[in-house]
Amino acid sequence: MEMKIGDTGGVLEYLQQKQFVDPNFFYAIQVDEDDLIANIVWVDAQIMVDYSHFGDVVSFDTTYRKNKEGRPFALFVGVNHHKQTIIFGAALLYDETASAFIWLFDTFAMAMSGKQPKTILTDQDAAMAKVLTMTWPNTCHRLCIWHIYQNAAMHLSSVFARFTSFSKDFSACIYDFEEEEEFLCAWDEMLNKYELKSNEWLERMFKLREKWVLVYGRQSFCANMTTTQRSESMNSVLKRYVSYKHNLLQFFHHFDRLIDEHRYQELKADLRTCHSTPIASFPVEILKHAASV
Known part of the structure; x- marks a missing residue:
């Protein structure tokens, strides 16, 4: 209802034109009970590849909000063979309810011929976690460690202020142990050392430990990502291209510019790769051979 007159038709025309130029272009629109657009998701053929x-x-x-009404803009991102951030899909949502996420994850998987990721990293959103368990049960769901630290700093601010060693001990529990028993012992020692046995936030986090403590994630391929930092950095890049002052159609056009720029950067990296040989970290014959190949 907040869309300006012509916005809806303009967006539909834009999506249909994209599909005309690229027959593999995929888009889906979910409407509410009043037949008003609620959620939109779209991917092109190159994104599918x-x-x-x-x-x-x-x-x-x-995290990113497209407009002043605070509507969520959702991004699926990953990493390519140059360790560059790559966009796998985008969606404009009306809200962040479980029903919106169910529709989004189901539709995204359908667009990708049913392929679901082996690992997905998200922030600590309860509705999202519940939906992922239902829709993608075989996908390993990991929580962003950066968000865990941010929440720890907020919920345990007095502990961080009183004890300079707490940050080191908390970090060790996340990163340093190879075996579960070692982690459990270190966790108990930390609780006793700082008198945190009855801390409700730590109790809740301990129940979720398999989603964020590294000892439980070593068997899950994560492409060297332990945080949603690539998504966070993409949000800051987005601000250079789109603004809440843009209408919906302008938003789509400016987002296309962002996609084109990322693909140009990948092409440049491909060119450098074709015309250069990587420098080996150590003068080992097998590394030299791999570099030449």
């Missing part, structure tokens, strides 16, 4: 190559690990984030 990229996802087939690099979509084993996906970072998903809805």
